[in-house]
Amino acid sequence: SVVLRDWSQAALRIGIVTAFVAGILIAEAVLCRLTAGRERQRELITLAIEFGVLGWLAVTPHPDTLRIVLLLVLAFSMGMQNNAFQRIGLIKLNTAFITGDLENLGEAIAESEKPNKRAEGRRRSAVFLTTWAAYAMGALLGGYGALHLREKALWIPAALVAVAAAMLARSPMQRA
Numbered sequence: 001s002v003v004l005r006d007w008s009q010a011a012l013r014i015g016i017v018t019a020f021v022a023g024i025l026i027a028e029a030v031l032c033r034l035t036a037g038r039e040r041q042r043e044l045i046t047l048a049i050e051f052g053v054l055g056w057l058a059v060t061p062h063p064d065t066l067r068i069v070l071l072l073v074l075a076f077s078m079g080m081q082n083n084a085f086q087r088i089g090l091i092k093l094n095t096a097f098i099t100g101d102l103e104n105l106g107e108a109i110a111e112s113e114k115p116n117k118r119a120e121g122r123r124r125s126a127v128f129l130t131t132w133a134a135y136a137m138g139a140l141l142g143g144y145g146a147l148h149l150r151e152k153a154l155w156i157p158a159a160l161v162a163v164a165a166a167m168l169a170r171s172p173m174q175r176a
Contacts, residue, residue, distance in 0.1 A: 012068060019072040020096070023079020031084070040168065046084040047165040053077045054158035058151055091127050098135055104128055 001010035027046065035042040053073055060066065082096035094100045105128035112121030138157075145153025 012071070015068075015072055016075045019075035020079040020082075023076040023081075024083045025079075026076075027080040027083035031080070043084050043168055044165055046080050047161050047168070050077050050081060051158055051161045051165070054154050054161060058154035058158060060151065091124055093127070093131060098132075101128055101131055105132065 001007075001013060027042075031042045031045060035045065057070055057074070060070075078096040082094060085095045086092060092104070105125065108121050108124035108128055110121070111117045112125055114121065141156060142153065145156060
């Protein structure tokens with residue numbers, strides 16, 4: 001966009017990255033302090049914020065002028081999510097950007113070929129393959145929803161966030 005001198009698109013893209021980083025910073029600086037030592041509470045607050053954002057977007061028509069604000073709010077909440085949810089058990093997982101998970105999948109597959117690390121490599125491979133299957137399903141559902149349901153399609157991820165929050169709230173407490 002900069003090379004093409006499309007300054008509005010360049011500003012939008014820079015704004016989205018900035019909003020994502022701001023979400024991480026707010027989650028780290030504010031939520032971590034407010035919920036010191038209570039990781040589950042931080043995760044539940046993050047999910048509540050995400051649900052609120054998705055619900056707001058699902059009921060709001062998206063004229064082009066509002067589109068930019070919505071993209072920034074989504075990027076912000078994705079940054080918060082990526083900061084709050086960094087692990088599945090002992091496995092580090094990115095929830096808002098996926099290239100790192102693709103790298104981890106490749107490493108896990110290679111690790112599963114080493115005799116002394118076979119079991120761990122297979123377990124990690126299963127986690128990352130399952131994650132990638134979920135990403136693919138989400139992309140297909142999102143594309144279908146965008147074409148046929150428009151903004152109402154956002155109720156699908158909102159419902160999934162609500163299910164995740166319910167599962168998290170009901171799960172037994174884990175010791176760090």
